[in-house]
Amino acid sequence: MTILEVQGLSKQFYVHHLRRAIPAFAGVSFTLRASEFVLVRGANGVGKSTLLRCLYRTYLPTGGSALYHAAGGPIDLARAADVDIVALRRGEIGHVTQFLRARPRVSALDLVTEPLRARPEQAPEARRIAAEWLASFGLKSDIWEAYPTTFSGGEQQKINLVRALIVPRRLLLLDEPTASLDAAARAALVTWLAQLKAQGVAMIGVFHHPEDIRDLVDAELYLEREHHVAH
Numbered sequence: 001m002t003i004l005e006v007q008g009l010s011k012q013f014y015v016h017h018l019r020r021a022i023p024a025f026a027g028v029s030f031t032l033r034a035s036e037f038v039l040v041r042g043a044n045g046v047g048k049s050t051l052l053r054c055l056y057r058t059y060l061p062t063g064g065s066a067l068y069h070a071a072g073g074p075i076d077l078a079r080a081a082d083v084d085i086v087a088l089r090r091g092e093i094g095h096v097t098q099f100l101r102a103r104p105r106v107s108a109l110d111l112v113t114e115p116l117r118a119r120p121e122q123a124p125e126a127r128r129i130a131a132e133w134l135a136s137f138g139l140k141s142d143i144w145e146a147y148p149t150t151f152s153g154g155e156q157q158k159i160n161l162v163r164a165l166i167v168p169r170r171l172l173l174l175d176e177p178t179a180s181l182d183a184a185a186r187a188a189l190v191t192w193l194a195q196l197k198a199q200g201v202a203m204i205g206v207f208h209h210p211e212d213i214r215d216l217v218d219a220e221l222y223l224e225r226e227h228h229v230a231h
């Protein structure tokens with residue numbers, strides 16, 4: 001089952017003080033099926049994070065298409081209305097970044113249970129499910145009720161991961177999700193990802209230590225500077 005068809009996708013940023021567009025990536029094409037894992041590689045600044053953000057629609061792509069086969073039918077992520085993107089983010093597409101955007105005075109437990117509480121059938125069990133996830137990443141239980149704004153980098157990344165993985169997704173966008181994790185948490189994540197992959201979840205990931213996920217990778221997408229032709 002095809003999940004995503006990306007055709008000639010590109011993104012350039014218009015930088016006002018330079019009065020010109022800076023290309024991030026251009027002409028990216030690939031297809032992703034259920035249970036497939038595509039590893040995105042390339043040098044710093046080549047556009048890996050920007051590609052994932054375009055698919056999550058944090059950024060609007062400037063060219064090409066990204067046809068996502070949603071449960072409710074196909075939708076071009078490069079053109080979809082914001083309201084449709086919000087619905088996809090709630091139910092189908094997850095994005096994990098290296099940095100947590102923690103909201104002030106919201107506890108770790110409240111942050112990670114939020115996606116579950118939006119689903120009435122899982123809301124009563126939210127706390128138990130969240131505790132299981134947090135414990136699996138080795139987040140010590142005495143800080144579960146604390147505010148993640150003061151957490152360490154690795155602790156914040158664990159909160160990010162649990163928030164993204166706690167509800168079932170069809171597509172996961174993983175931007176260096178292990179960059180701040182210790183060895184035990186990295187191993188826990190790889191085990192979770194293998195399990196999700198076996199359940200049919202498709203993934204696109206950038207990994208600082210690609211050897212961690214070597215066994216999960218089905219294809220590699222190289223982004224290169226040669227693609228960076230300014231128009």
Ligand SMILES: Nc1ncnc2c1ncn2[C@@H]1O[C@H](COP(=O)(O)OP(=O)(O)OP(=O)(O)O)[C@@H](O)[C@H]1O
Binds near residue numbers: 013015024044050051
């Ligand atoms: N919001 C933005 N405005 C302007 N330029 C941006 C913006 N976001 C990213 N860029 C530029 O786009 C290019 C690609 O950045 P991106 O973060 O996608 O690279 P990357 O491949 O993820 O690099 P790294 O390996 O360092 O994480 C960079 O040159 C960056 O300066």
Ligand SMILES: [Mg+2]
Binds near residue numbers: 050
């Ligand atoms: Mg990046």
